[in-house]
Amino acid sequence: MEGSSDVETELPARPESVALAREAVSAEAGRLGMARSNLDDLRTVVGEAFTNAVRYAYGADVEGRVTVVVSATEDILCLTVRDFGIGIFPHPERELPSLHMGLPIIGALSEEFRLTSRRGHGTELTVCMSMGEAS
């Protein structure tokens, strides 16, 4: 992205990493100038995207990794959440059954998103959001 500043965060694919990812991306977005009014939506989007990776990318006994890359221009911030797991694949629900609201929430809060999955090689979700007007 022209004029972008790319920052990458890598965390273990564990439930407790979700909050760390939210806070890391939110802090970076704030530093890049995202309006405070948009930061809550960003935290939600990061959480949903990272949660999907934690829940679905790896087998129960696999210690996987998830990366989050933030790129921004003056008007748009894009984040890419990438895992290196099995790709999107049917599987039984685990401890907490999902209502599959994650992607619809991401869609509602973002300008656009792109989902790419390659079986056996992982999934990449890129979400672009308005930087908003600085207060």
Place this chain on the structure above:
Amino acid sequence: MAGFSLEQRELDAGYGEISVKGELDLAVAGRLDQAIEGVEKSCLGLVVGLGDCEFIDSTGIAVILRARSRFAEEGRRLVVCCPADQVERILDVTGLSEDGLVYESLDDAVEAMRSAGDN
């Protein structure tokens, strides 16, 4: 990053409240699920207080909605109250603010459950 905790108390007339404090996400949603399961057989209705909940995600919402369905199957109600900021935003985005789940205050939530019980 806010810590997460749950506080449970009995209200009047057989109703109960579980207050959520902090950030309700994948890491802790199971704790809310267990807390609700622990009281759902013993109360006429339950309020999940979100006034001190600073963040909610789809896993937290799923726990609440599945619990609401369990309550409804037995003719009882589970409602939430007092959401603000990000929590209110997500309940709005998902359309849940307009389907009788969400009340602005604890008093409103209890009154709604009482009214439903009278009908």
